[in-house]
Amino acid sequence: MKTSIAIIGAGIAGITLARNLSAHADVTVFEKSRGLGGRMANRRREGFAFDHGAQYFTARSPAFKATAESAAAGGHAGIWPKAVHTLKADGLVSDTRPPEPRYVGTPAMSAFAHGLAEGLHIRKEATVAEIVSADAGWALGDNDGNDLGRFDLVISTAPAPQTGRLMPETFSGHAALNAAEMSGCFTLMIGLQAPLDLGFEAARIEDDVLSWIAVETSKPGRPAKTALTIHSRNDWAEANLERDRDAVKSEMLQSLDRLLGKDFSTAPWLDLHRWRYANVEKPIGQPYLFDASLGLGACGDWCLGNRVEAAVESAQALSQLLTQRLQGA
Ligand SMILES: Cc1cc2nc3c(=O)[nH]c(=O)nc-3n(C[C@H](O)[C@H](O)[C@H](O)COP(=O)(O)OP(=O)(O)OC[C@H]3O[C@@H](n4cnc5c(N)ncnc54)[C@H](O)[C@@H]3O)c2cc1C
Structure with missing residues (x-):
């Protein structure tokens, strides 16, 4: 009988792991939300489309570049933005660096993950909600006490603090999980009635509150209705995580008004998303965690760095180890 593996999380790390292991094992991916892609997230409201998590990804390793190019050939990814400018209080600074290819999912960020997830059992x-020792393996349960099945191996790809809360006390990776540092972020989504030309597709923002602005409409394959996605700074989000949402929204709008000279407070669509664990401040510096004696492991961006490709590299490294183990089994 094939080894059974439970993967927690259908973000890019979980999907990469599941793709690599499905030929060698019975793999089930558990995802708490309705969609795939994790922080490669998007939402569509009243005809406005927003990628409210990762904005674009780069592919520096030949293997991930091939994955990105193949997704682009299959219509699941495209190139964006042409340049990333810098927006400061005293104006816009153009990006004159030679462009490194940057990719987005098409027609929305999560489409990249959806394309890779075809054929997987998710x-x-x-x-x-719980991982309990059972029959020389692990029994998984949800928040309502429902049995999610018994598995030989369990791998979590949830952000490090969530993985830490989930893993049994005996898991040898707790010290490393505790050492990882992640930070929050607020994402403001603005939908506008009329077209808007800001003179850029995307810009980093130098400001006390905001860090990023993207014109969603400039991404490939998006609907024509003008939509902006704005990220807060991570340190500002950390200081304001529990604050009233309307107050957060209003301070982000005020900052935007200061920077662009535009008041969006009466825009037809305004929405705010709070990411509790958005970005990796301090990765653990090893590609994955695996406790061979317990059959428990973990991987994700928090192992190697704050990027989509870091999550993929972490999952690739753990897949290699597990594939060798499964082939030797
Ligand atoms: C606002 C923001 C902006 C970003 N910008 C960029 C960028 O421009 N470029 C870039 O390269 N990266 C960016 N990132 C980082 C990038 O999104 C991540 O590095 C990458 O997506 C992490 O993938 P992952 O699979 O490791 O984790 P995740 O995407 O977090 O996947 C983990 C999955 O596990 C699920 N899960 C958690 N707990 C459970 C549970 N108990 N049971 C079942 N499922 C569970 C979650 O729902 C999630 O789907 C950004 C992230 C954010 C939030």
Whole structure:
């Protein structure tokens, strides 16, 4: 009988792992939300489309570049933005560096993950709340006490603090999980009635509150209705995580007004998303965690760095180890 593996999380790390292991094992991916892609997230409201998590990804390793190019050939990815400018209080600074190819999912960020997830066994809206030792393996349960099945190996790709809360006390990776540092972020989404030319597709922002602005409409394959996505700074988000949402929204809008000279407070669509664990401040500096004696492991961006490709590299490294183990089994 094939080894059974539960993967927690259908972000890019979980999907990469599942793709690599499915030929060698019975793999089930559990994802707590309705969609795939994790922080490569998007939402569509009243005809406005927003990528409210990762904005674009780069592919520096030949293997991931091939994956990105193949997704582009299959219509699941495209190149964006042409340049990333810098927006400061005293104006816009153009990006004159030679462009490194930057990719987005098409027609929305999560489409990249969806394309890679074809054929995988993924249980959506299934939150793993407990991992309990059972029959020389692990029994998973959800928040309502429902049995999610028994597995030989369990790998978590949830952000490090969430993985830490989920893993049994005996897991040898707790010290490393505790050492990882992640920070929050607020994402402001603005939908506008009329077209808007800001003179850029995307810009980093030098400001006390904001860090990023993207004109969603300039991304490939998006609807024509003008939509802007704005990220807060991570340190500002950390200081304001529990603050009233309207107050957060209003301070972000005020900052935008200062920078662009535009008041968006009466825009037809305004929405705010709070990311509790958005970005990796301090990765653990090893590609994955695996406790061979317990059959428990973990991987994700928090192992290697704050990028989509870091999550992929972490999952690739753990897949290699597990594939060798499965082939030797
Ligand atoms: C606002 C923001 C902007 C960013 N910008 C960029 C960028 O421009 N470029 C870039 O390269 N990277 C960016 N990133 C980082 C990038 O999104 C991440 O590095 C990458 O997506 C992490 O992938 P992952 O699979 O490791 O984790 P995740 O995407 O977080 O996947 C983990 C999955 O596990 C699921 N999960 C968690 N707990 C459970 C549970 N108990 N049961 C079941 N499922 C569970 C979650 O729902 C999630 O789907 C950004 C992130 C954010 C939030």
